[in-house]
Amino acid sequence: MSEIDLSPAVILCEPQMGENIGAAARAMANFGLSDLRLVSPRDGWPNEKAEANAAKAQHIIAKTRVFERLEDAVADLSFVYATTARDRDVTKAVRGPVQASRHIRELEGQGARVGLLFGRERWGLNNDEIALADEILTLPVVPEYASLNIAQAVLVVAYEWRKAGFEDPDAAIPFAMSERSPLATKDDVIHMFEHLERLLDERHFFHPPEKRPTMVRNLRAIFQRQQLTAQEVRTLRGIFSTLEKRAPKVEE
Structure with missing residues (x-):
C-alpha cells in the first residue's frame, strides 16, 4: 500500500484565467506540492492555456480536481488556511507564512490533511469562504500593494512550506557547495x-x-x-x- 501524501492541497476558488492556473501549478511543482483543486473555474476544465503555462507541471494539471462548491473541495481536509491580505469582519487567528508553514508541518506530523485556499484574481475570497477556513494566512506585503497574482501567492506559500520541512532551510538547495x-x-x-x-x-x-x-x-x-x-x-x-x-x- 502506497504512503499517503500529506502535503497541502492548493484550492483556487473560482479562478478566472487559465494562464494563472497553469502558473500556479508550476509554482506548486517547484516546491513539491501536487494536489491542485479548482472551484468553479470561469473558463471550464480542462483548459489549454493552463496546460501551456504549466511548463513541466503537467502531472499536476492532469490530476487536478474540479468542484462546484467550496464545501466539497475541502470536505476531506482537517484544517484550511484562507489566504488574504484584507481586513475582514470574520474574527480568526492570523499567521504569517513562516509561522503558518511550521504549523502545517506539525499538523502533517499528526496525520492531518491541510488546505491552502486562494481567492479570485480580481477580489480574492468573500467572508463566507473565509468562514469555512480555520485560520487566515497573510503575507507581509506593503499595504499599498497588497494584491498578489494567484501564482505569486502560491509560490510564496509553497516556498515557505517546503523550507519549513528542513532543520536547515538551505539544506534543500539542490546544487549545494558540497557538489x-x-x-x-x-x-x-x-x-x-x-x-x-x-x-x-x-x-x-x-x-x-x-x-x-x-x-x-x-x-x-x-x-x-x-x-x-x-x-x-x-x-x-x-x-x-x-x-x-x-x-x-x-x-x-
Whole structure:
C-alpha cells in the first residue's frame, strides 16, 4: 500500500484565467506540492492555456480536481488556511507564512490533511469562504500593494512550506557547495601563483622592479579571496599556458 501524501492541497476558488492556473501549478511543482483543486473555474476544465503555462507541471494539471462548491473541495481536509491580505469582519487567528508553514508541518506530523485556499484574481475570497477556513494566512506585503497574482501567492506559500520541512532551510538547495569541485589545496594555489608570476615577469608586468613584492602580494590576495576550487585552478592554469604560448614576448 502506497504512503499517503500529506502535503497541502492548493484550492483556487473560482479562478478566472487559465494562464494563472497553469502558473500556479508550476509554482506548486517547484516546491513539491501536487494536489491542485479548482472551484468553479470561469473558463471550464480542462483548459489549454493552463496546460501551456504549466511548463513541466503537467502531472499536476492532469490530476487536478474540479468542484462546484467550496464545501466539497475541502470536505476531506482537517484544517484550511484562507489566504488574504484584507481586513475582514470574520474574527480568526492570523499567521504569517513562516509561522503558518511550521504549523502545517506539525499538523502533517499528526496525520492531518491541510488546505491552502486562494481567492479570485480580481477580489480574492468573500467572508463566507473565509468562514469555512480555520485560520487566515497573510503575507507581509506593503499595504499599498497588497494584491498578489494567484501564482505569486502560491509560490510564496509553497516556498515557505517546503523550507519549513528542513532543520536547515538551505539544506534543500539542490546544487549545494558540497557538489562543487573540492577546494584547491594550498600547494595547487601556490603553483598557480608561481605560474602566473613567471608569465608576468616575462612580459615585464612588474614595473618598477622594487614594487614587485607589493604587486605580487596584492595579486595573490585577489585570488585568495575567491576560495578557488581545484577545477578552477586547473582552468586558470590552462588559460595561463595558452597565453604563454600565444602572446609575443616584449623585446628587451
